[in-house]
Amino acid sequence: MTATRILTGIALTLAAPLCTYGQVTIYHGANSTPTELAVCADLREDIEKVTGATARITTEPAGITGTDICYLVGTPASSQLLSKMLKNEKPGGDGIIRTTGALTILAGTTVEGMQNTVYEYSRTTLGIDPMYYWTGIAPSKKKLADLRKTQNRIVPAQKVPIVCYFENDVDELANMRKPYLEYDMDTWKGMINSLRRIRYNAIHPFDMLGRPEFYTREPYRQLRPDYKVNLPLVDSMIDYAHLKGMKVQVDLSLGYHMRSISDTEALCWTQYKDKWIETWIYYLTKTPLGKADIYSLRPRNQIWDRAYVSSCGENRVEIFNQVFATLDSLLAIYKPGALKVCTCYDDGMDLFNEGFQPPKDFIVVWADDGYCSFDRMPASTKGYPFGTYMHAGFWTNHTVHDPCPPLIDSIMTFMHQHYDADKYLKVNGQTFRPFLLNLEAFGEWAFDPENFDGEAFYRQWTTRYFGQQASPHAIASMKKLHESHFSRTGYVKKLSDIKKLIGFLSDTKVPTPHGSFTARYNDLEAPGTEQRHALVEAAYKAAAKGLSAGNDFYHDYVYLPALMYWQLLELEKTLLTAAHLKQAFLTNGEKQNIAKAEQLAVKAMQQMKAIDKTCMEGDRNPQWKTWYDPAKRRPNNGFPTTGMITAIQQHLHQLSAR
Incomplete structure (x- = not known):
């Protein structure tokens, strides 16, 4: 009819x-x-x-x-x-x-x-x-x-039945207002409302459940020493998602602040499986997690995002066959009718190809490498309903996006055609706001996989938001930005490279979450440094051309990220040149080399102040004015400071005084 x-x-x-x-x-x-x-x-x-x-x-x-x-x-x-x-x-x-x-x-x-x-x-x-x-x-x-x-x-109806947003690595969002490391409801509602309007119909909270980093890692302990997961807030978040027609997915990993197994217990299922089961039952019966509609698990370490390395000689394939069968039985008792998802991420994909088989009522979800590509494929789907776990943003480019609608088009179509991976799609959007383009592209693909056109979507999206005149500049800039992410390297990964340069130039240890190390000169120049710098500079210049035709959102979404990345790579370029000069001085003792390095340290200080100024001025939209404040940003790989540049100046001066 x-x-x-x-x-x-x-x-x-x-x-x-x-x-x-x-x-x-x-x-x-x-x-x-x-x-x-x-x-x-x-x-x-x-x-x-x-x-x-x-x-x-x-x-x-x-x-x-x-x-x-x-x-x-x-x-x-x-x-x-x-x-x-x-x-x-x-x-x-x-x-x-x-x-x-x-x-x-x-x-x-x-x-x-x-x-x-x-x-x-x-x-x-x-x-x-x-x-x-x-x-x-x-x-x-x-x-x-x-x-x-x-x-x-x-x-028309959406072709992919479940399109789920993964709430993960959300520091900037969670730190918009105090107390830090938790949302205010306005932010959560803004996220849910927007996602539902672009046809996402499920959400997977993770950080807000009390991820282990929040209460164990030193940068987080300094940011909020009294951290405690806010379960009433989690309850309200789930209720609001349900009100707006979204299913709620929960990963039944075992490291949440509300109750966690120990690191020792996480490494031997055979000996500590009663602790695992007890914690799962607690989640399902004593916490808001019991209100979820979809339950997922990864065949990996159940506290940390890394492979399961047994401390008691277990075979991983055999163990996770047992783990998933046990969880399946528990869900049949405590959450009958719930959807179940097995996320094969990183080494979990190898296990699936080696013989790991969750119960047949699980949807098997294949994970990308963070940049909309796959570094391994399923040997067979083994008859499971199949889906994908994709990244609109990844931790190594957490701050500046990798815009890629055409790549999303090609890779999702490939998975759809070769593996029928269209029963489920989960999208990791990191801090959400920098990744709106990719987020909507995934949603549009899921709506109509057969007819989605990444290039056409790019033009439509940029024209809708920036207008006819600014659209070509936005696309040109963002395509160069995408090219610059070769070798899975983005803004946050470059922070790590800069941290090594600072350590070498200031003769200080380089801190990491797992200890510190001494930077070696031969490790300082990352592969592709010059090529990446040229691509990001091209992205910045293309973005600048559209400023006069664009609106405030053009400034905030296209120009500002390109400017920030370019400024960061300009600093890297200066520090790298100074490092070459310091090494030359250490090798041959020529004072002119260290004098030139000192001059570059002055330039680096000016660049660092310009970076700080850009971060603190931030967006034109006053709602997001403090988004890039280094004091509140995700601490992975740290952030350079003027104090670190001062330490470089002091060390170089000491060398020149020899």
């Missing part, structure tokens, strides 16, 4: 348009779920934002007349009017959008379909930016008369 015939039936059922009382009325069914009511509230906010009109929400009547603009929103299960109309036949896809005169019908085949239908209407007809919380891009104003324009279309 076509949407036209269906909605003709509605018109006959109502006998007249459903319109009365005030400027805009949103009608919902008497049996609407909390999620449906929440979507109606979103629609009201969208309409009021765009038109300036007042919109009210009320239960559908039996039939009324009027001329004011109104909406009928719901599903056959919640709305008697829609149930009568859809009694014999149902539309395909998620739902239908139909505007005839003053009446707009937004009818979903399911609650999720109804959500997708309403958000599709808000995006395409009202012009609402799904990422408004992050971009600050306000919709153009419309007249109420614009809402009467006739339209009649079916909203």
Whole structure:
């Protein structure tokens, strides 16, 4: 049955348009779920934002007349009017959008379909930016008369049934407000609302459950000495995700602050399996984790993100066959009906190819290498429903994104065609805000894998956000930025290289989370340094060309990251040259070399101050003004300081005085 015939039936059922009382009325069914009511509230906010009109929400009547603009929103299960109309036949896809005169019908085949239908209407007809919380891009104003324009279309259903966002490595987000290392609800709601509007229908909280680094690693202990996981907040986060129609996934790893096994217990399942089982049961029965809808596990170390290295001579394949079978049995008791996911990450992929087999009711998820590529493939899917775990952002480029819609297109299509990896998609977005382009690209691919075009998406996305004139400059800049990420190296990885240079030039130990070491001269110049510098410089210059045509979001999303990365690599270039001069002095004793190195240290101080200034000035959008403050940023690989440059100057001066 076509949407036209269906909605003709509605018109006959109502006998007249459903319109009365005030400027805009949103009608919902008497049996609407909390999620449906929440979507109606979103629609009201969208309409009021765009038109300036007042919109009210009320239960559908039996039939009324009027001329004011109104909406009928719901599903056959919640709305008697829609149930009568859809009694014999149902539309395909998620739902239908139909505007005839003053009446707009937004009818979903399911609650999720109804959500997708309403958000599709808000995006395409009202012009609402799904990422408004992050971009600050306000919709153009419309007249109420614009809402009467006739339209009649079916909203297609998403092809990948589960598209899950992984909340991981979120320091900047978690440190927007105190107490540090936990969200305020505004941030969480902003994330959930945006994700749901781009069709992500699941979320996997991790950091907010109390990841082990937060209470064991020294930088975090300094940032928040009294850290304790906020379980009431976790409970509220899960409730809000459910309210907005998202499934919640929880990884049943065993290192959370709420209760953790010890490092000793994590290395021998055979001896300590009772501790593992006891902790799982605690999570499922005594904490908000028991409210999740999807449970996952990796065949790896259950506390740290590394391989499982048995302390008692176990065979890893045999052990994880036992571990997953045991967990499967527990979930059958405590969470019957829950979805189950086995994430094969890093060495976990090798185990799967070597004979590891979780129970057949698990979805097996294959992980990329962090940069939308795979360094190993499944020898066979073994008949499992298959999905992918992908990175919109990775820890080695945590601060500056690697924009790659065309790569997302090619690699996801490859996995879809060769391994039927379309039953599930999880996307790691790191701190979310720097990775909006890739996040939406993954969502668009999952919506229609057969027809997604990465290049076309690139043009559409940049034009939508930056306009026709700035779009080519944005694409040119971001493509160069993508090229610069060769060898899985990004902004954060370069911090590590700079840290070694500082150690060598100041004659100090280089600190790491696992101890310290002495930097060796022969290890200072990373492969591809000159090529990377040239690519990032090209990205920066291309971004600068679009500044006059772009908006504030162009500055914040395109220009600022390219500027920050270029400034960092300029500092690296200066320090590397100084290191060559210091080594030459140590080799031949020529004072002119150390004198030139001292001059470069002065230049490095100027560059370091410029970096600090850029970080502290930050975004034009005042909501994100302190985002790049080094004091609150993720501490992986550290961050250079003027104090470190001073230490270099002092050491070089001591050498010159010999």
